[in-house]
Amino acid sequence: ILNVEQSPQSLHVQEGDSTNFTCSFPSSNFYALHWYRWETAKSPEALFVMTLNGDEKKKGRISATLNTKEGYSYLYIKGSQPEDSATYLCAFERSQGNLIFGKGTKLSVKP
Amino acid sequence: EAGVAQSPRYKIIEKRQSVAFWCNPISGHATLYWYQQILGQGPKLLIQFQNNGVVDDSQLPKDRFSAERLKGVDSTLKIQPAKLEDSAVYLCASSLERSPSGTGSYEQYFGPGTRLTVT
Numbered sequence: 001i002l003n004v005e006q007s008p009q010s011l012h013v014q015e016g017d018s019t020n021f022t023c024s025f026p027s028s029n030f031y032a033l034h035w036y037r038w039e040t041a042k043s044p045e046a047l048f049v050m051t052l053n054g055d056e057k058k059k060g061r062i063s064a065t066l067n068t069k070e071g072y073s074y075l076y077i078k079g080s081q082p083e084d085s086a087t088y089l090c091a092f093e094r095s096q097g098n099l100i101f102g103k104g105t106k107l108s109v110k111p
Numbered sequence: 112e113a114g115v116a117q118s119p120r121y122k123i124i125e126k127r128q129s130v131a132f133w134c135n136p137i138s139g140h141a142t143l144y145w146y147q148q149i150l151g152q153g154p155k156l157l158i159q160f161q162n163n164g165v166v167d168d169s170q171l172p173k174d175r176f177s178a179e180r181l182k183g184v185d186s187t188l189k190i191q192p193a194k195l196e197d198s199a200v201y202l203c204a205s206s207l208e209r210s211p212s213g214t215g216s217y218e219q220y221f222g223p224g225t226r227l228t229v230t
Contacts, residue, residue, distance in 0.1 A: 046218035098167055101153030
C-alpha cells in the first residue's frame with residue numbers, strides 16, 4: 001500500500017507569518033512529486049512539479065524542496081497573506097504515471 | 112487558454128438513482144483523469160485515459176461506475192446505482208501525453224469538480 005502523508009492536517013497563522021508543511025512519500029518507484037493549491041469552490045491549481053533529488057522551486061512567496069532518498073518534500077510560504085488560505089495537496093507520481101495524493105494541509109491565514 | 116470544464120457543479124440524488132458527469136479537457140491534452148475526493152481524504156484516481164484508451168481503471172468500482180471517452184476528447188463518468196458512500200467531489204483533470212521515452216512529468220490541470228450528494 002502506497003501512502004502519502006501530509007502534516008500538519010491544518011494550520012492557523014496570522015498574516016505575515018511564515019509557515020511550512022511536510023509531505024512524505026515512498027522512496028521506491030519515484031517519478032515526480034507534485035504540489036497543488038486548492039481554494040474552496042475553485043479548481044486545484046498546480047504549484048510545482050519536482051523530479052530530481054535536491055530540487056528547489058520557487059513561485060513568488062512560495063517555495064518547495066525535494067528529498068527523494070528519504071522521501072519527503074517541504075512547502076514554504078513566506079509572509080502568509082489571507083489569500084494564501086487554501087488546502088495544499090501533495091501528490092506522488094509513480095513511474096506508471098498516475099498520482100497518489102495526500103490528505104492535504106488546510107491553511108487559514110487571519111488578517 | 113480555456114481550462115477544464117465540468118458539469119454539473121452540484122448534484123443531489125437519492126440512493127439507487129443514476130447520475131452522469133461530463134468533462135471537457137484542455138484542447139490538445141491527450142491524457143484525461145477522473146478522481147473521487149471524499150471529505151477529509153485526498154483525491155483518489157478512478158480512471159485514466161490516454162486519448163480514448165483506458166490506461167488505468169484499477170480503482171474504479173466497475174459494478175456501478177463506468178466511464179468513456181469517445182473520440183479522445185470529452186468524457187463522461189456514470190454511477191448506476193448510486194450508494195450513500197459515493198457522496199464526494201468528482202474531479203476531472205487533463206495533461207499532455209508523456210513522451211514515448213517516459214521522461215518528463217506534466218502537471219495536471221483540474222476542473223472545478225462536481226459535488227455529488229447521495230441521500
